[in-house]
Amino acid sequence: MNQDDLKRAAAHAALDYVPDDSLVGVGTGSTVNFFIEALGTRKHRIAGAVSSSEASTARLKAVGIPVFDLNGVNELPVYIDGADEITQGLAMIKGGGGALTREKIVAAVADKFVCIADEKKRVSLLGKFPLPLEVIPMARSYVAREVVRLSGQPVLREGFTTDNGNLILDIHNLQILDPIELETRLSAITGVVMCGLFARRPADILILATANGVEITRR
Ligand code: 5RP
Numbered sequence: 001m002n003q004d005d006l007k008r009a010a011a012h013a014a015l016d017y018v019p020d021d022s023l024v025g026v027g028t029g030s031t032v033n034f035f036i037e038a039l040g041t042r043k044h045r046i047a048g049a050v051s052s053s054e055a056s057t058a059r060l061k062a063v064g065i066p067v068f069d070l071n072g073v074n075e076l077p078v079y080i081d082g083a084d085e086i087t088q089g090l091a092m093i094k095g096g097g098g099a100l101t102r103e104k105i106v107a108a109v110a111d112k113f114v115c116i117a118d119e120k121k122r123v124s125l126l127g128k129f130p131l132p133l134e135v136i137p138m139a140r141s142y143v144a145r146e147v148v149r150l151s152g153q154p155v156l157r158e159g160f161t162t163d164n165g166n167l168i169l170d171i172h173n174l175q176i177l178d179p180i181e182l183e184t185r186l187s188a189i190t191g192v193v194m195c196g197l198f199a200r201r202p203a204d205i206l207i208l209a210t211a212n213g214v215e216i217t218r219r
């Protein structure tokens with residue numbers, strides 16, 4: 001099985017967590033793209049989707065799933081999304097695709113966060129994957145200096161603008177021993193729109209596809 005096969009397996013297993021006649025929160029990324037494909041096959045059983053990016057919105061519409069504005073949604077039973085790294089405690093680094101802000105917002109509204117991932121994403125310590133921060137463009141240099149004070153090495157994601165018109169700083173060389181504390185500190189820097197650590201609100205369920213089958217972890 002290659003990595004795409006594993007992503008597909010995790011994505012298909014996530015269908016079991018999608019209730020009939022409800023809205024589904026949909027994340028962003030290559031693993032989620034397999035999920036959107038699978039969700040398309042049962043589009044008549046769901047009410048529609050709330051999306052975390054323009055890219056996912058386009059894919060959802062392409063398979064015939066209506067996409068709703070989050071502002072009109074009071075109840076969202078489940079949010080399905082991938083991760084760049086995930087720990088045993090289900091804290092994550094997200095934002096490799098740059099959609100972290102909308103992802104965190106949709107996840108905040110959802111009752112349950114189901115993470116779909118292949119085994120390469122499982123880590124014992126977060127931080128090998130550079131941690132994305134979405135920043136307001138005029139605050140870029142200030143935020144970068146503040147990150148250096150916290151011993152991180154910020155690198156501007158060249159040529160990339162988020163769906164919200166902002167920039168991404170990827171922070172290298174972090175050993176994240178206390179993800180909740182770091183998320184709180186980074187989120188508090190003026191000019192940071194969102195931090196790609198998902199530790200204060202981790203996933204509730206991890207569907208991890210491995211060479212030996214799909215493993216489910218519940219928090
Ligand atoms: C996008 C994300 C994705 O969930 C994360 O990057 C994982 O992507 P993939 O499934 O392509 O490995 O946070 O902003």
